[in-house]
Amino acid sequence: xxxxxVNDSNYxxxxxxxxxxxxxxxxxxxxGPCKLVGPAAIRLASRxxxxxxxxxxxxxxxxxxxxxxxxxxxxxxxLFKNGEEIARRSGAVMxxxxxxxxxxxx
Amino acid sequence: MTELRHESLIILxxxxxxxxxxxxxARANLEPVLITGMVMGGQLTTTTDVDNxxxxxxxxxxxxxxxxxxxxAERFATEIVYDHISRVDLSRRPFILQGESQTHYTCDALIxxxxxxxxxxxxxxxxxxxxxxxxxxxxxxGFFYRDQKVAVVGGxxxxxxxxxxxxxxxxxxxxxxxREGMRAEKILQDKLHQKVAEGKVKLCxxxxxxxxxxxxxxxxxxxxxxxxxxxxxxxxxxxxxxxxGHRPNTxxxxxHLTMNNGYISIKSGLEGDATAxxxxxxxxxxxxxDQVYRQAVTSAGFGCMAALDxxxxxxNLDA
Numbered sequence: 001x002x003x004x005x006v007n008d009s010n011y012x013x014x015x016x017x018x019x020x021x022x023x024x025x026x027x028x029x030x031x032g033p034c035k036l037v038g039p040a041a042i043r044l045a046s047r048x049x050x051x052x053x054x055x056x057x058x059x060x061x062x063x064x065x066x067x068x069x070x071x072x073x074x075x076x077x078x079l080f081k082n083g084e085e086i087a088r089r090s091g092a093v094m095x096x097x098x099x100x101x102x103x104x105x106x
Numbered sequence: 107m108t109e110l111r112h113e114s115l116i117i118l119x120x121x122x123x124x125x126x127x128x129x130x131x132a133r134a135n136l137e138p139v140l141i142t143g144m145v146m147g148g149q150l151t152t153t154t155d156v157d158n159x160x161x162x163x164x165x166x167x168x169x170x171x172x173x174x175x176x177x178x179a180e181r182f183a184t185e186i187v188y189d190h191i192s193r194v195d196l197s198r199r200p201f202i203l204q205g206e207s208q209t210h211y212t213c214d215a216l217i218x219x220x221x222x223x224x225x226x227x228x229x230x231x232x233x234x235x236x237x238x239x240x241x242x243x244x245x246x247x248g249f250f251y252r253d254q255k256v257a258v259v260g261g262x263x264x265x266x267x268x269x270x271x272x273x274x275x276x277x278x279x280x281x282x283x284x285r286e287g288m289r290a291e292k293i294l295q296d297k298l299h300q301k302v303a304e305g306k307v308k309l310c311x312x313x314x315x316x317x318x319x320x321x322x323x324x325x326x327x328x329x330x331x332x333x334x335x336x337x338x339x340x341x342x343x344x345x346x347x348x349x350x351g352h353r354p355n356t357x358x359x360x361x362h363l364t365m366n367n368g369y370i371s372i373k374s375g376l377e378g379d380a381t382a383x384x385x386x387x388x389x390x391x392x393x394x395x396d397q398v399y400r401q402a403v404t405s406a407g408f409g410c411m412a413a414l415d416x417x418x419x420x421x422n423l424d425a
Binding site for chain 2: 028059072073092
């Protein structure tokens with residue numbers, strides 16, 4: 001399953017207006033730990049596609065939205081439900097920890 | 107759902123020590139399995155320029171070097187497993203390792219190359235603003251501070267490299283260091299002083315970070331304190347990068363292996379088995395067992411030694 005790319009122009013539609021919960025993975029090409037978190041999020045999303053929608057936000061195309069959301073680190077994971085941010089975490093994370101974090105917050 | 111697998115040799119860690127051990131062990135037909143740990147590629151993945159890797163005349167990027175090391179290990183058929191070991195039992199044979207993925211691994215010989223992680227000061231305010239203005243990775247997060255003021259805390263190579271990197275992005279970088287002198291390489295100090303002369307970096311020596319200040323939007327200032335007089339001052343800024351050193355990743359070996367000052371003790375010396383730990387069959391390499399040198403090239407050297415030591419150990423088991 002290919003995750004949706006989200007950027008400053010489609011953020012409203014793909015994240016805020018989405019009907020199901022949305023996990024936003026904010027990453028950057030220059031960020032080493034992001035290369036671990038992204039694939040882990042993709043694996044979790046593929047295992048249970050109905051549970052939440054995964055979108056990937058490359059900081060290069062997400063600068064304005066990141067500023068509005070006050071994101072100041074990569075990787076940062078945001079969880080949205082009904083257009084509201086319900087959880088956030090920054091930094092490297094293993095797949096199992098990410099899975100637990102989703103269980104706690106979804 | 108627990109999976110079980112047995113290997114002759116397992117290597118923990120994916121920094122220079124782990125990959126060098128993998129290359130040597132694979133070429134000895136030990137069919138090593140390398141378990142990457144949480145930060146795949148290790149500390150070098152959060153750096154930029156590596157200018158002291160012998161043979162790379164023009165320098166190279168830390169993440170590129172680690173990609174190349176991974177490819178090198180894979181070329182000789184090392185199996186790379188993306189997992190993080192959270193528990194070990196070294197009191198019986200084979201050794202037992204429990205992964206975050208719920209997989210249980212067993213092995214006859216183990217090379218520990220789990221490296222070290224960035225340390226924090228331990229302030230509550232530092233923890234509270236993590237990811238909201240407090241960072242330990244300038245290359246990851248420097249982007250967010252374009253034309254803003256930032257501080258770097260520390261005086262070693264990492265701190266100076268981060269200050270230099272940020273000086274090309276941020277409006278102003280203040281280096282906060284608790285001493286007058288720095289531990290960083292002289293060539294880096296020279297570069298730093300050049301940035302000071304250009305007005306891009308300010309030095310705040312003999313000061314410690316006392317408190318991180320901010321609001322819901324994140325960090326907006328830090329309070330620094332003079333180490334002798336105790337006088338404090340506020341610095342208005344948007345981000346603070348903590349680069350005060352690294353702590354060896356040895357928690358899971360506590361009570362299993364003999365330690366020295368938090369680092370794994372190895373035999374050392376000139377009689378061979380230099381990387382042997384207190385439990386026969388366990389070897390350690392790189393920052394996890396080195397509180398002095400801590401370089402990519404020394405780690406790689408120790409990784410090679412650990413592979414050769416493990417090879418000898420496994421040969422003797424079969425004999």
